[in-house]
Each structure stands twice: as structure tokens, then as C-alpha cells.
Amino acid sequence: xxxxxxxxxxxxxxxxxxxxxxxxxxxxxxxxxxxxxxxxxxxxxxxxxxxxxxxxxxxxxxxxxxxxxxxxxxxxxxxxxxxxxxxxxxxxxxxxxxxxxxxxxxxxxxxxxxxxxxxxxxxxxxxxxxxxxxxxxxxxxxxxxxxxxxxxxxxxxxxxxxxxxxxxxxxxxxxxxxxxxxxxxxxxxxxxxxxxxxxxxxxxxxxxxxxxxxxxxxxxxxxxxxxxxxxxxxxxxxxxxxxxxxxxxxxxxxxxxxxxxxxxxxxxxxxxxxxxxxxxxxxxxxxxxxxxxxxxxxxxxxxxxxxxxxxxxxxxxxxxxxxxxxxxxxxxxxxxxxxxxxxxxxxxxxxxxxxxxxxxxxxxxxxxxxxxxxxxxxxxxxxxxxxx
Numbered sequence: 001x002x003x004x005x006x007x008x009x010x011x012x013x014x015x016x017x018x019x020x021x022x023x024x025x026x027x028x029x030x031x032x033x034x035x036x037x038x039x040x041x042x043x044x045x046x047x048x049x050x051x052x053x054x055x056x057x058x059x060x061x062x063x064x065x066x067x068x069x070x071x072x073x074x075x076x077x078x079x080x081x082x083x084x085x086x087x088x089x090x091x092x093x094x095x096x097x098x099x100x101x102x103x104x105x106x107x108x109x110x111x112x113x114x115x116x117x118x119x120x121x122x123x124x125x126x127x128x129x130x131x132x133x134x135x136x137x138x139x140x141x142x143x144x145x146x147x148x149x150x151x152x153x154x155x156x157x158x159x160x161x162x163x164x165x166x167x168x169x170x171x172x173x174x175x176x177x178x179x180x181x182x183x184x185x186x187x188x189x190x191x192x193x194x195x196x197x198x199x200x201x202x203x204x205x206x207x208x209x210x211x212x213x214x215x216x217x218x219x220x221x222x223x224x225x226x227x228x229x230x231x232x233x234x235x236x237x238x239x240x241x242x243x244x245x246x247x248x249x250x251x252x253x254x255x256x257x258x259x260x261x262x263x264x265x266x267x268x269x270x271x272x273x274x275x276x277x278x279x280x281x282x283x284x285x286x287x288x289x290x291x292x293x294x295x296x297x298x299x300x301x302x303x304x305x306x307x308x309x310x311x312x313x314x315x316x317x318x319x320x321x322x323x324x325x326x327x328x329x330x331x332x333x334x335x336x337x338x339x340x341x342x343x344x345x346x347x348x349x350x351x352x353x354x355x356x357x358x359x360x361x362x363x364x365x366x367x368x369x370x371x372x373x374x375x376x377x378x379x380x381x382x383x384x385x386x387x388x
Contacts, residue, residue, distance in 0.1 A: 002087040003035040010263065012163030019169045020178065021158050034058035041092045045100045048073070050109060071113040072228035076173055078252060079119025079148065080343025081350060082317040082324065089385035091343070094125040095321035105134045112220055114190065114228045117141065118173045120148040120252050120344070126215040128316035137220035139194050141172030141201060142210040144317070147344075148172065149203075149210060149249035154262045156248025165262040167255050171247070172212060175200040185231040191221035203246050253341050257284060287379055290370075291342040294335045297369040299348050302357050311354070318350035323359075325388035327352055329381075330362045335370035336379035338387045 006015050006027045017027035034043055038057035046054030050064045065071055078085035084092040104110060115138045117125065122140035130138060141148045150167035151174060152160050160168045175197040183193075194214055203209030214221065225231075250258050264277050311317075318324045327349040332338060338345065352362060377383050 001030075001032060001035060002039050003032060004087075010165065012161075018161070019152075019174060021152055021160055021168070033061045037088055039086065040088050041086050041090060041096070044086075044092065045096070048100055049104060049107075065110045067108050068111050069109075070227055071110050073113070073115045074118075075115070076118035076170065078340035078343060079117075079122050079125075080345070081121050081124045081144065081347040082321075083343055083346050083387075084117070084119050084122070084125060085340050085343065089387055091387050093321060093325065093388065094129055094317065097125060098129045101130070101134065101136060105136070111135065112217075112223075113137070114220065115139075116176060118148060118170050121145060121347075122148070123213045123215075124317050127213075128314055130216045132217055134217065135220065136216045137190065137218065138215040139197070140213045140215070141170070143213050146210040148252040149208070150252055150255040150258075151247055151249050153248060153250045153255070153258065156250065158247070165266060166259040167250055170252070171203070171209065171249055172197065172201045180225060180229055183225075185226035185229055186224055188225050189222055190225055190228070193225050194221060203249065208246070208249050253344065257281065260284075283376075283378075287336065287339070288341050290373055291335070291338065291345065294366075294369040294373070295331075295342075295345045295348055298331070298362070298365045299352075301365045301368060302352055302361060303355060317347070318353050320353050323353035324350050326359055327357075327362050328388040329386050330359060331366050332381045332386055334363075334366035335373065336375050337381055337384055339379075343387075 005011065006017050015027070016025045018024070019026055034047075034055075034057070040056070043055050043058065045051075047062045050062045052060060052062050052064075055062060063071060075084065077087075082094045084097070086092055101113075104113075113134075113136045115136065117138065117140045119125075119141065121142055121144060123143040123145075126138050126140065127144055130136065149171040150169070151171045152158060152169040153167035154160060154165055160166070176193060179188075179193055179196055194212065198212040201209055201212045260277065260281050264274060264281065267274055267277070324346065328338065328346065331349065381387075
């Protein structure tokens with residue numbers, strides 16, 4: 001965990017993290033092996049592979065699993081087509097994730113693995129990429145195209161407790177977590193949990209929700225949840241009441257600005273503090289508008305209208321992942337950091353690769369689109385790093 005929540009000055013209950021309006025502290029006594037600058041793609045890969053020499057910083061703890069072990073991974077961050085967020089750059093890309101899982105499979109250091117992923121467009125990480133015979137079962141919060149949603153947000157129903165200006169949960173995550181806390185996991189199967197989480201994350205068939213997907217070795221879902229998540233004695237379970245009624249949500253990509261506006265509008269602090277917060281909001285909004293406009297210009301310049309190749313149903317996002325990463329780095333060199341908001345544009349860069357556009361043409365188009373944009377240090381990849 002990046003570990004920047006519990007002791008944030010804006011946390012109304014210092015040292016405590018909750019993910020349900022009526023929930024208990026989920027921070028106390030949780031092991032923190034890798035925090036801050038040590039939360040990286042390199043460390044994540046090394047931990048999964050059990051590679052003690054590969055980790056940098058942190059506790060050095062890795063998944064030193066053996067052939068009969070079962071592994072459970074829960075990953076939550078921002079996402080985009082073919083990419084998962086990391087608090088420290090670069091991000092995680094689907095080809096690298098699949099390569100790590102392939103190496104783990106070939107090393108015969110696990111029996112079965114279950115992965116839950118909370119991120120926008122997270123289905124794109126596994127669709128057409130994860131074989132069905134690696135003994136890995138995956139569920140994702142969305143399909144290839146949808147955003148993920150934050151929930152328990154101020155101004156929505158149900159809201160977080162008084163004093164919280166942030167969304168304290170994500171719809172898919174609270175759905176499986178609250179199910180696990182309210183059911184006897186020795187009797188509930190992964191498939192039963194998947195179906196309940198799918199219904200709740202679809203927000204009771206409202207237009208505000210996402211489609212939970214499953215990939216890989218599907219027969220694993222016939223096993224009980226307790227095989228992967230453990231189980232509390234039934235009489236000690238917290239038994240959080242689950243609601244399948246439509247629930248208030250905020251687009252995952254907008255949740256940070258949504259919270260900043262909540263803080264600004266409610267704040268009674270001095271004028272200078274509010275002015276600085278407003279200026280920060282304006283800077284973020286301006287950069288996001290710039291990203292959207294510049295990607296549109298580049299897309300029009302390189303692909304025109306109606307000339308994109310259409311991928312077949314079930315196809316992977318891109319054929320050449322090195323090309324995709326190269327296009328992202330070229331874009332960021334001239335136009336600035338994609339940020340978690342701009343991760344949604346990786347589909348455009350993938351389409352550019354799938355249409356055979358050269359790096360030279362991308363470089364020219366990016367210069368054309370962004371030559372007049374003043375790149376501040378906070379958006380400059382030379383200072384903050386590249387996304388790929």
C-alpha cells in the first residue's frame with residue numbers, strides 16, 4: 001500500500017481507515033511490507049515470483065510459494081485499456097503482467113491462483129491474454145471498455161460519515177469485501193460470490209455501474225471462497241448488511257477532483273488556503289482538457305475519420321505492446337504526463353499501433369499537437385517519470 005491515507009491531514013479520524021459508512025477500522029494491525037516509493041511495478045512482479053533478489057526496499061517479503069499452495073491477489077488502483085495504475089511510475093502493462101504469471105506457472109510454484117482486480121477497463125488486462133489452463137481464475141470490476149466507480153461518496157446515497165470529503169470505497173471492491181464479511185465462506189463458492197458481486201457492481205441493472213467479468217480457469221470458481229480468503233468463525237463474523245439497491249457512485253477517473261471540490265465548498269479555512277486549493281483544481285482541470293484535446297488532434301492527424309481497424313470480439317487490445325509503450329512515451333515527451341486520468345487514452349495509442357503508424361509519424365503528430373503547451377514540472381516526464 002502507498003500508505004498516504006490514514007495520517008493525511010484531511011482525514012477526519014487520524015490514523016484510521018474505513019471503507020464502509022458503518023465500518024470498523026481496516027488499517028490497524030495490517031502488515032505493511034512495501035509502502036511509499038517502494039510500491040512499484042518491479043517490486044510487485046518480484047513479490048509474485050518469489051524473487052527476493054529482485055525486490056528493492058521494503059521488508060523483502062515475497063510470495064515464496066510451493067507447488068501445492070493456493071494464492072489470492074487483490075489489486076486496486078486506477079486503470080485504462082491494457083494498463084493498471086501504480087502510485088510510482090511506470091504503470092503495470094498487460095503484457096508484463098501476463099509474462100509474470102506465465103513464468104510463475106512454468107516454475108510450478110503454485111497449485112491454483114485467484115486474482116480480483118479493481119480498475120477501470122480492467123477486462124482489457126486479461127481478455128485474449130490469459131490462457132484457460134494456467135490454473136488462474138480472475139474476476140475484474142469492468143469489461144474492456146467501462147470505467148470503474150467509486151462509492152460511499154459525499155453528496156451521494158449512502159454518504160460517508162460526517163467530515164469525510166472523499167469516496168471511501170469502490171463499487172466492485174465493497175461488493176466482494178462486504179459479501180466476504182457477511183457470508184460463511186466455508187460454504188460460499190467463488191462462483192456464488194462472483195454472481196452476487198456482478199449483480200451489485202452492475203448497480204442492480206441501473207445505468208450506473210459496470211460489468212464484472214471472469215477469465216482464465218473457470219472451474220476454480222466451484223471452490224469455496226475460504227480456500228483463498230480464509231474464514232472467520234461464523235459467530236464472530238461482522239455480518240455487514242449487504243444492499244442490492246442502486247447505490248450512489250462517482251466515475252473513478254473523476255473521484256479525486258470530486259473530492260477536492262467537496263473540500264473546497266465545505267471548507268471554513270482561511271481564504272489563502274482555499275485559493276491555493278482552487279488553483280490546484282484549475283491546474284488539474286486544465287491539464288486534463290489539454291490531454292483530451294491533444295489526443296484528439298493526434299488521432300485525427302494519424303488516423304483520420306473512419307479509417308481505424310476494428311478489432312474482432314475477444315481480441316487483445318494491441319498486437320505490439322512495445323509499440324504501445326513507445327507511442328505513450330513519445331506522446332508524454334511532447335504533451336506531458338498522461339496521469340491516471342489520461343490512462344483512458346491508451347486505447348487510442350493502441351489503435352495507432354494496430355494501424356501501422358510509425359514512431360516517427362507519432363513524434364511529428366505529437367509535436368504538432370502540443371508545441372504551444374507550456375509543460376510545468378508536475379506534468380513533465382523528465383521530472384516525474386514516464387508512464388511506460
